[in-house]
Amino acid sequence: MYDALKKKLCPQLSAQNSLKTSDPTLDYNCLAWAIGRTDVWMDIPNYFQPFLNLEPSTLDHSAKGYASLLETEFGFVECDSSNMEDGHQKVALYEKDGDWTHIAVQLAGGKWSSKLGGLEDITHDSVDVLAGGQYGHAVIFMKRPSN
Amino acid sequence: MDYMNQCYTPKHETMKHSYNKHVGSWAGAWTWREKLSRRDKGDDWKIQFVGTSNEAAIAKEFEVLSSKWKAETSGLSNMLHITRNDNYLDIIGMGDKVVPLILKDLMKSPHHWFIALKAITKENPIANAHIGNVRKMSDDWLQWGKKKRLI
Numbered sequence: 001m002y003d004a005l006k007k008k009l010c011p012q013l014s015a016q017n018s019l020k021t022s023d024p025t026l027d028y029n030c031l032a033w034a035i036g037r038t039d040v041w042m043d044i045p046n047y048f049q050p051f052l053n054l055e056p057s058t059l060d061h062s063a064k065g066y067a068s069l070l071e072t073e074f075g076f077v078e079c080d081s082s083n084m085e086d087g088h089q090k091v092a093l094y095e096k097d098g099d100w101t102h103i104a105v106q107l108a109g110g111k112w113s114s115k116l117g118g119l120e121d122i123t124h125d126s127v128d129v130l131a132g133g134q135y136g137h138a139v140i141f142m143k144r145p146s147n
Numbered sequence: 148m149d150y151m152n153q154c155y156t157p158k159h160e161t162m163k164h165s166y167n168k169h170v171g172s173w174a175g176a177w178t179w180r181e182k183l184s185r186r187d188k189g190d191d192w193k194i195q196f197v198g199t200s201n202e203a204a205i206a207k208e209f210e211v212l213s214s215k216w217k218a219e220t221s222g223l224s225n226m227l228h229i230t231r232n233d234n235y236l237d238i239i240g241m242g243d244k245v246v247p248l249i250l251k252d253l254m255k256s257p258h259h260w261f262i263a264l265k266a267i268t269k270e271n272p273i274a275n276a277h278i279g280n281v282r283k284m285s286d287d288w289l290q291w292g293k294k295k296r297l298i
Contacts, residue, residue, distance in 0.1 A: 009222035026257060026281045029224035040279035043226040046262075048279045061227055101225055117222040134222065 009116065010130045017129045021113070022121040031066075033115035034091050034105040035074050044069070063095035063140045066103070076142035082127050084110050088143040092127040096136025104130065104138070205241070209248045212238050217258070230262045239266050250292040257285035264288055 006013060031042040042048040044059050044066075051069070059065065070076040070091070079085070082092055084106065092112070094102040104114040104127055114130060115121045124130060127138040216234035223229050238245055246267055249260045261284055265271050272291035277283035292298040 005218060005221060024221075026259070031224060041259075041281050042279060043224065046278065047226060052275075052278065061225070099225060099227065101223070101228070103224075115224075117220070117224045119222050 006116075006119070008133055009119075010133045010135060012129055012132055013122075013124070017126075018122045018124040020120050020122050022115075024119045026118045028115060029117060030103045030115040033113070033121065034103045061099050063093040063100045066093055066100040067140050067142060070142055074144065076144045079141050079143045082106070082138070082141050085143060087146055089146045090141060090143045092138040093140040093142070094127075094130065094135045094137060095139045096134065102130065102135040205244055206248060209238060209241065209245050213248075213252060220259075226259070226262070229259055235263060239263050242267060247292070247297045250289060250298045253285045253289055254298065257281045260285075261288065 026041065028038045029041045029043070032038065032040050035042075040048065042051075044051045044061070045054050046052065060068065067076070067078060070093075071078075076091060079090070082090065084090070090106040092104045092106075093100060094104075102114065104112045104124070106112050107123065111123050111125060112127060112129075113121060113123050131137045212234040216232050216238070219234065220229045220232050229235070238249070246264065249264060252258065253260055259281070261273065270291065273284050273287045277287055289298065
């Protein structure tokens, strides 16, 4: 059943294009993982302290809405592509049916890392590996200076 | 609600079969979800129970819905998608009787039950400092449940 769930989540995911890097946990989600945290499940409006102050009527649940939060709260700016850029960390935001669904973070070697909701972390070869299922497609790329 | 001595006569065998399959006994527990669906259909249903409300059937229904919810949302991060899942909404529709079952599920392992608990109970015992920490948010609700003697 577990494999069937992941197949529905990301139909293109396979042992050839990804590697499991943790056990399943609800301690954190993809958004927390992307900004380097494993102690919080982050989402608007009720799952992250800074987001509590956001006016509910203005909340934008699209990828663009989340991109705006990543810019104001975490210093990311939108960029053109998923290609590696020296001195920068990149993330890819996914969207399906107008709603943000997932965020992946690029690793130093060019591969990507994702926390699959309450499932495990994985590394994956490209952003497209997670496309086509419940996550939809990567629609926005962002970058910020690496630490 | 007094369920005794009310008559339930399904008009359609398909609906009886569906109800039977879902909760195990069409003469068993009556849920608010079923009641509302019939009211919304505008049918002239009568409702019959054999004996009192069936706690075992309620627990069974919760288990079925809960398992489906967890399976369907396990890979998701967006809380809108997690809590707008039909199974999750059906659990909220079960009302107060399902609160102890949710709390017992939290005792087994933390999960995103907080929005359901808040929707049913109209309370929110989560400390601000715990927001986003699923384990601590679960503990806040479990403490609330113990104070209310629900667990």
